[in-house]
Amino acid sequence: ALTRLYLDKATLVWNGNAVSGQEELNKFFEMLPSSEFQVNMLDCQPVHEQATQGQTTVLVVTSGTVKFDGDKQRYFNQNFLLTAQATPTNTVWKIASDCFRFQDWAS
Amino acid sequence: KKGRGPFRGKMYSEMNHRSRNRGGPGVRARLEEDDGDVPMSEAHDGPRNRYLPYGPRPNRTANIHITVRRDLPTPERSSSTSRDGGRRNWFKITIPYGKKYDKSWLLSSIQNLCSVPFTPVEFHYDHNRAQFYVEDATTASALKQVSRKITDRDNYKVRGSSFINSSAPPQSLQNELKPEEIEQLKLCMSKRYDGSQRALDLKSLRVDPDLVSQSIDVVLNQRSCMLVVLRIIEDNIPELQSLNLSSNKLYRLDDLSELAQKAAGLKILDLSRNELKSDRELDKVKGLKLEELWLDGNPLCDAFRDQSTYIRSVLDGHELPPPIAFDVEAPTTLPPCKGSYFGSDDLKVLVLRFLQQYYSIYDSSDRQGLLDAYHDGACCSLSIPFGPQNPPRNSLNEYFKDSRNVKKLKDPTMRFKLLKHTRLNVVAFLNELPKTQHDINSFMVDICAQTNTLLCFAVHGIFKEVDGKSRDSVRAFTRMFIAVPAGNTGLCIVNDELFVRNATTEEIRKAFLMPAPTPSSSPVPTLSAEQQEMLAAFSMQSGMNLEWSQKCLQDNDWDYGRAGQVFTQLKVGLVG
Numbered sequence: 001a002l003t004r005l006y007l008d009k010a011t012l013v014w015n016g017n018a019v020s021g022q023e024e025l026n027k028f029f030e031m032l033p034s035s036e037f038q039v040n041m042l043d044c045q046p047v048h049e050q051a052t053q054g055q056t057t058v059l060v061v062t063s064g065t066v067k068f069d070g071d072k073q074r075y076f077n078q079n080f081l082l083t084a085q086a087t088p089t090n091t092v093w094k095i096a097s098d099c100f101r102f103q104d105w106a107s
Numbered sequence: 108k109k110g111r112g113p114f115r116g117k118m119y120s121e122m123n124h125r126s127r128n129r130g131g132p133g134v135r136a137r138l139e140e141d142d143g144d145v146p147m148s149e150a151h152d153g154p155r156n157r158y159l160p161y162g163p164r165p166n167r168t169a170n171i172h173i174t175v176r177r178d179l180p181t182p183e184r185s186s187s188t189s190r191d192g193g194r195r196n197w198f199k200i201t202i203p204y205g206k207k208y209d210k211s212w213l214l215s216s217i218q219n220l221c222s223v224p225f226t227p228v229e230f231h232y233d234h235n236r237a238q239f240y241v242e243d244a245t246t247a248s249a250l251k252q253v254s255r256k257i258t259d260r261d262n263y264k265v266r267g268s269s270f271i272n273s274s275a276p277p278q279s280l281q282n283e284l285k286p287e288e289i290e291q292l293k294l295c296m297s298k299r300y301d302g303s304q305r306a307l308d309l310k311s312l313r314v315d316p317d318l319v320s321q322s323i324d325v326v327l328n329q330r331s332c333m334l335v336v337l338r339i340i341e342d343n344i345p346e347l348q349s350l351n352l353s354s355n356k357l358y359r360l361d362d363l364s365e366l367a368q369k370a371a372g373l374k375i376l377d378l379s380r381n382e383l384k385s386d387r388e389l390d391k392v393k394g395l396k397l398e399e400l401w402l403d404g405n406p407l408c409d410a411f412r413d414q415s416t417y418i419r420s421v422l423d424g425h426e427l428p429p430p431i432a433f434d435v436e437a438p439t440t441l442p443p444c445k446g447s448y449f450g451s452d453d454l455k456v457l458v459l460r461f462l463q464q465y466y467s468i469y470d471s472s473d474r475q476g477l478l479d480a481y482h483d484g485a486c487c488s489l490s491i492p493f494g495p496q497n498p499p500r501n502s503l504n505e506y507f508k509d510s511r512n513v514k515k516l517k518d519p520t521m522r523f524k525l526l527k528h529t530r531l532n533v534v535a536f537l538n539e540l541p542k543t544q545h546d547i548n549s550f551m552v553d554i555c556a557q558t559n560t561l562l563c564f565a566v567h568g569i570f571k572e573v574d575g576k577s578r579d580s581v582r583a584f585t586r587m588f589i590a591v592p593a594g595n596t597g598l599c600i601v602n603d604e605l606f607v608r609n610a611t612t613e614e615i616r617k618a619f620l621m622p623a624p625t626p627s628s629s630p631v632p633t634l635s636a637e638q639q640e641m642l643a644a645f646s647m648q649s650g651m652n653l654e655w656s657q658k659c660l661q662d663n664d665w666d667y668g669r670a671g672q673v674f675t676q677l678k679v680g681l682v683g
Contacts, residue, residue, distance in 0.1 A: 013553045016445030033438045040493040041606075042514040045486045045526060048601035051561040051591050059563075061587055061604045063492060070287050070439030075496060077585045077606060079565055081556055097556035099565050103583070105444040105551075106640065107613060 002029050005095050007083065012098040015105050033069035037076075040064040047081065056084040057096065063103075075103040197240050198247035200227075205237025213237060223249035283331050288323045290439055293339050306349035306375070307340065313355070327355040328382075333362035341369035349375035353401070358382035360391040367394030380404035446637040447552045454554055458564055459633065461590075461598045462552070466545045474538045478530055480600055482591065487533040487603040488526050489540075496608060505541050505577060506607050533603065541577060545570040546618045548634050562598065563589045569610055569618040581610040581618060617643070620653070641667055649674050 003025045006012075012019040012028065019028045039062050047057040060080040067073040081096040205213060214227055225246045227239035241247055284292065295317045299308045312318070312325050325332050340347055347370040357378065366373065376397050383405040402408060449455035468476040491503045491510045503510075511525040527536045549569040556563040566586045572578055585606045593599035610618065620639060634642065638660070645667065646656035651674070663670040 011556065013448050013555055014442065016448045016551075016553065017442050018448050018450070028442075031438055031442070033441065039514065040496075041490055041512045043488055043490040043511050043604055043606075044513060045488060045602050045604060047561075047589055048482060048484055048486070048591070050482070050484075051589055051601050053558075053560055059587060059589060059602050059604060061490065061585075061606060063490075063585075063606060063608075068441055070290075071441055075492075077565075077567075079555065079585075079587050079604075081563060097563060099553050099555040101551075101553065101565070101567060101585070102444065103608070104611065104613070106636065 006098070007085075007094045007096050010095050010097060012100070014098075014100045015102060033071070035066055035068045037066045038064045052083070058082045058093075066102075077101055077103060197242065198244070200239055200241060200247070200250055202237040204235045206232045206235045208237070210237070217250065217253055220253045221249050222252065225250065284323070284325070284335055287439060288321075289335055289339075291321055291323055292318065292325060292335065293343070296336070296339055297343075300344060304349060305344070305347055305372075306351070307344065307347055308351045309336065309355065310351050310377075311354040312336075327352065328357050328359075330362045337363070337365060337369050345370060346372055348372055349377075349399075351377040353377050353379040353381065353404075356382055358384065360388040363392050366392055373397065375399040377401040378405065383407050446635055447550075448554060449552065450554045450557065454557065454562075455552075457596065457598070458552055458554065458562075460596075462550060462566060463547065463633070466547065469537070470542075470544050472542070474534060477537060478534050480598075481530040481533055481603075482599050482601045483530050484528070485530050485533050485601050485603065486526060486528055487536060487605070490604070490606045492606075492608045502577075503582075503607060503609065505575065509536070509540075541572045542574045543570045544573050548620065548639050549614075549618055549636055551636050560591055561589060562592075563587070569614055571619070581615045582607050583610040583614055584608070638665055641665060645670060 003022050006022065006025055008022055009020070010025070012025060014028070019025055041061075041063045043061045045059045047059050051057075058081070060082055061077075062079070063075065063077045065073055066076050078098070078100045080098050082093045083096045085092045085094055202208075202213065210230065214230070218225065223246050225241050227241065230237070230239040232238070241250065295315055296307065296309070298317070299315075300306070301308070309327070312327055315325075318325055325336070327333050327336065340350075350366075350370065350373060358381070360378075360383070373395055374397060376392075376395065376399070379401040381404070383402070385407050388407070447455075449458065465477070465480055468474060468480075488511045489506060489509045490512055491506050493512055493515060509525060511522065513522060516522055516525075527533045546569045551567040553565045553567075554562070555565060564587075566588065567584070569581060569583050572580045572582065587602070587604040588598075588600055589602035590598035590600050617639070620643065634657075642653060642657050642660060645651075645660055646653050648671070649656060649659070651659065659674055660667070660670045663673055
């Protein structure tokens with residue numbers, strides 16, 4: 001169900017692992033152990049239209065802690081590009097890109 | 108049998124004036140078996156109970172009884188470390204009719220008179236009784252002494268017989284296995300399962316190396332653990348035919364009562380070398396149609412003249428079935444973490460060159476040079492961790508006033524102010540931040556998105572402050588850049604979000620390791636963090652210094668294994 005938040009051609013870079021497209025994203029999330037996230041910090045900026053060619057996009061930057069099943073609690077940073085998709089009735093925001101890393105990914 | 112035990116006499120005499128017609132013959136008969144205790148109790152927990160039953164009554168010395176109940180201790184039990192799954196002995200303290208007293212009054216009255224401070228564990232009521240557990244024999248005997256000494260509000264005296272009941276640990280302290288532990292247990296059981304025989308060998312399960320190495324304590328004589336095991340059997344191998352539960356210190360089979368439902372086809376059950384004291388235990392596992400039953404090495408065997416017989420049934424040879432894997436429900440392993448993700452070599456070159464240029468200006472005494480790197484309409488903001496990750500030592504004070512955490516900051520004016528907009532404002536802001544020296548070797552890059560007009564990437568790395576109050580503080584950062592193409596090979600930043608935190612000890616240790624130029628004549632390529640780690644490890648393992656280690660690794664394309672082999676061969680060659 002998480003994949004519904006992503007654009008069809010969205011990319012996730014998860015600790016250096018690149019995952020593209022709905023099917024791969026589906027498989028990836030299924031395989032990921034269950035988790036509990038706590039977001040402590042969130043910052044955002046509108047992305048300049050020259051970069052997005054007029055498609056309204058927001059950069060979202062987050063950090064906090066996460067505990068995956070079978071793993072210790074870790075600090076993480078996760079950054080998103082969210083883009084607005086207009087439908088006749090309303091606007092839906094979708095993830096165009098998602099970049100996730102443990103702060104201690106090397107250990 | 109009358110007159111046995113230290114307190115017998117007193118009790119008996121006190122009992123004298125009690126009405127004797129409260130009990131029936133049945134009670135007395137049982138009591139004689141139990142040292143001829145007189146009391147006529149209402150509730151019975153079993154043949155060994157001695158109750159001082161009746162509570163306060165008008166015109167009598169009605170009493171608060173403290174009963175510390177005793178079983179005839181068997182040698183193993185009294186010193187048992189196995190039964191309680193730990194190193195402690197547990198004793199159950201009972202105050203018949205304790206329910207009518209206020210808990211804190213009761214406990215403090217006892218405590219006031221008890222020579223040893225005690226912590227009542229799992230205080231609870233059972234019918235009219237108040238009960239709790241204490242941890243050791245010393246405490247239990249001290250409590251014994253308190254009997255008869257407490258006076259309740261109505262001036263009734265405490266009276267008590269004193270029996271020490273060595274008890275299983277209170278339910279709440281028994282091991283409850285956590286979900287991850289249960290998954291590991293499943294794997295362990297999977298290894299111990301022989302599909303061709305449909306046989307599960309749980310002998311001495313507690314000391315299984317896989318469980319022990321992960322500090323998972325599976326104590327089968329505890330109900331919670333046994334139930335977990337049965338559940339795993341039910342879910343994964345209901346076709347089980349042979350179950351070996353030997354050497355698990357089982358002293359009762361109550362917890363196996365559902366075995367017949369969960370493994371209806373069970374034919375062989377090995378309960379040897381446990382602590383079963385009576386063949387009546389077997390009544391608790393009704394419904395099994397066993398062909399083989401092993402009971403040797405249990406205390407109950409001494410009571411039989413002949414061992415339990417068994418019928419050996421020959422199992423026909425079977426084809427080897429496909430290996431049985433337990434259905435491990437939920438994944439518990441994370442994908443491996445990798446280094447930088449560039450997507451393509453071209454992008455890698457582009458981004459690395461950009462970063463080199465950007466940071467050489469950023470680390471210089473004046474960041475004005477960065478004006479060329481930013482778009483006119485660029486945005487920039489800064490953030491720092493919120494919460495425990497930002498401890499007072501090595502504080503991020505310098506960054507705090509500019510940090511923009513929209514989750515915590517609700518004021519729209521402040522939110523607006525903290526988002527720097529236009530190139531001039533952005534660079535002016537950056538110039539105010541502490542002067543830095545970045546460790547380019549520590550940089551990790553994730554390219555998040557790329558289109559014709561947009562390149563979005565994250566840079567993670569380490570830097571050091573080189574002046575000001577926090578001089579020499581080592582920080583870690585994650586910086587998001589969004590850039591549009593500039594010229595042929597350049598990038599122009601439109602969005603810049605910088606997250607700064609304190610570096611961890613390990614990050615500090617690994618940072619700024621870059622050795623002096625290597626002896627090779629070719630230009631030194633920038634090492635990625637991965638390579639840097641490899642370098643450090645190789646240097647340590649080989650004993651060579653960083654320069655030569657790097658050369659060896661480079662010459663072998665950073666294939667650690669190959670480099671190692673080459674090195675070993677060289678070394679052997681040299682030593683001859």
